[in-house]
Amino acid sequence: MPSYGAGMSTDRAADFAALHDSETPLLLPNAWDYASGAALVAAGFAAIGTTSMGVAAAHGWADARGQGRDETVALAHRLVPLPCPVTVDIEAGFSTDAGEVADLAVELADSGVAGINIEDGRTGDTLADPHCQATLLATVKARAPRLFLNARIDTHWLTENPPPVAQTLARAKRYTEAGADGIFVPGLSADADIGALVTTTPAPINLLCSPRRTVDHLADLGVRRISTGSLLFRAALHAAVAAAEAVRDGQPIAEGVPGYTETQRLIGTEVR
């Protein structure tokens, strides 16, 4: 696998930002370990993100509990040699202290990471005060200005009764004024709400894919970045169990699974 820079500039953050301005939205698949990242790059995706749920689950703890700072940094270090920009999901920053979150952002930027995601959801399914979150984002942006700072708004995330979208729009306004380069609202699903967010927010809008929200449909609404979130991790977990059950039951394995040698070649030693 070629190293970063082959056929691209060597400025990963600029390359990554530019992917939000291309003709079609950036489809960003989310990896949780080196192998998933390498396989997605080999499949031709232009950039990769990470999924905090996948990273947390791989290590044995639940998502969004503020665990896993060290493991998230270790994963970033493994992924940056891949020949594409990498953006890292740091949940809420693994700290309640804005300076410590900024330290993490600087550490990631120095390691070659192109972008980060910071969410305003907090443990216990609460939301950060929007003013405090804007201050946090401004602190991070000041310390790591080159990183593409994607601010996640959790008003519609895992919420059966989301608040009026006006609250989401207000947060998007605050966060972009604080320096966010992109706004990510997982769970936002009504076309009118998505359209309003796109229209009122000066930064690119990022949504999660879903069966009801195809890439083409979201592109038509003006969405600039579409993430897979934990979907790929969950699909992988499901396929592993299904393969074990197929062996147990004497059933055929799913078609197209790469062999041992092919997989070794994918991981390779060229990149490391």
Next chain:
Amino acid sequence: MPSYGAGMSTDRAADFAALHDSETPLLLPNAWDYASGAALVAAGFAAIGTTSMGVAAAHGWADARGQGRDETVALAHRLVPLPCPVTVDIEAGFSTDAGEVADLAVELADSGVAGINIEDGRTGDTLADPHCQATLLATVKARAPRLFLNARIDTHWLTENPPPVAQTLARAKRYTEAGADGIFVPGLSADADIGALVTTTPAPINLLCSPRRTVDHLADLGVRRISTGSLLFRAALHAAVAAAEAVRDGQPIAEGVPGYTETQRLIGTEVR
């Protein structure tokens, strides 16, 4: 998820050894992280192994290069709280020194691991001298007598022209005399060779599953343990990329993929 011991004895090594003597062969699925292990246990498998290829690839290096001792131990620590016996693939032991390999075996046994796999393949696709390997196995068995010691013979592994099976049988004899509790020969495929190995070896025989070697067929030949090796890891990797490509192409995702909440529940906090 219940903790280990619910409905079983608390002697994991004894429980694991007994699984090699039950009516049907032990089908042992191989995990590479906590999530894959937890999902396989939740699916009802009686024990789980690890796959060194999966562990290596997840961390960004090729299999069987002797890297990953710390990561292998860390994974073992994550898996042992699961409510089933766990056996760990330690490749060739991550050291050329028998005492250091035995140190690792003791460390794993002390952490609650029920068994280990040690292979006689060496970097560069060579095989260990059988006498030296027997000495290594004897050293490990003396220091960690309770661990189920599965000795892997790599005569038929990734070899287009394997040596006569007599060499495999001779190694199996040496290794069991040195204290191996089981013999694992990945790649052995001719029924006559499998039958000869089963007949001449006093320990349970372990083979890899394959489309040509179903569980029922191997059971008929007298095989007592059937591993999935890196198959589940490779199936997972393939499914992740396939899901990303389906999103990109507006195609439906594979059926049965668990949702975010269901997956969070699987990982849970009960076990940790």
